[in-house]
Amino acid sequence: MVVLAKPPAALEQISLVRSPSVGDNFTGVPVVDLAAPGAARDVIRACERFGFLKVVSHGVGEGVVGRLEAEAVRFFASPQAVKDAHGPASPFGYGNKRIGRNGDMGWLEYLLLAIDGESLSRASPAPSSSLRDAANEYVGAMRRMARTVLEMVAEGLGVTPRGALADMVVADAASDQLLRLNHYPPCPLLQNLMPNCSPTGFGEHTDPQLISILHSNSTSGLQVALHHDDAAGDHQWVTVPPDPTSFLVIVGDSLQVMTNGRLRSVRHRVVANKLKSRVSMIYFGGPPLEQRIAPLRQLLAGGGDGEEQSRYEEFTWGEYKKAAYLSRLGDNRLAPFHRQPPPVAKRHA
């Protein structure tokens, strides 16, 4: 008789995936030294091919990262009632297993905080003044890195001024930025019961903003979908080995559109670890709500045989964000905005 293992009740509604193995570790993660000459070209190459890159020589002090991570660990270790007092996330605040409002579940708890200009917004009060101070210091470092990377994107694409993209996120007081602290507790429940399965920590998705900057502790779990076989509609999930000394820059949907599809947003997900806690901190850089999301003009002009057409219907960040928050995590949120390619003109003999 075959006895099929049943996942424990705590995991109800959380989908299980094949446990990552060493063979899933991606050895081709593009690494860009932000201080090296030619970094702009390397950023473009990585974003075109993979939609993400690891940055080193980023200039962010260990202390800045360490202080916020320690605050996050302290908060997530506090009694459930204390954490619940800061939730439920809607969308800001403390969330436990529920991601967004549309039924997505993951093996994680998190704190989602809004940023107003240079620091945390009053709309999403931090649970303690020490966490707020550490977060504000961290946000400052992330904004500087977002500027550096987005200026390199503009430079690498030949777009002027250099600040064309960066200014939307870090110079405009109305820009839409977020800070997310995620904690994926270990899940030993499955260790003996279903050794080949692990709970989904954060289901597959693309980030809607222009840019995300992710830091994690040394527990693995982040996987990205490689782009290469899009035509077949499926993709290969690979694990990005964790490296707490670096950051991952992730291309968001809005940057894909603003570069007319040249840079591509990347689907990613987190598989929770059965034995170790994963803590990640992600800064999301979006433009002001009224910003038009459309290819930068200089990328449409001068495409050889005349002007290159936009591949997307136009929308504002506010419209996209509204639609995104009504969607399920794994939905292809850009699909409704893709323009049909113009019919190929018939040649007459």
Ligand SMILES: C=C1C[C@]23C[C@@]1(O)CC[C@H]2[C@@]12CC[C@H](O)[C@@](C)(C(=O)O1)[C@H]2[C@@H]3C(=O)O
């Ligand atoms: C299911 C959802 C969670 C999310 C809003 C959404 O409806 C679809 C996009 C999700 C996402 C992914 C990237 C970021 O983590 C996030 C904060 C964002 O801007 O879009 C989350 C949203 C969320 O957790 O509220």
Ligand SMILES: O=C(O)CCC(=O)C(=O)O
């Ligand atoms: O926690 C992580 O490592 C990634 C989370 C993520 O992709 C997100 O919050 O959008």
Ligand SMILES: [Fe+2]
């Ligand atoms: Fe994400």
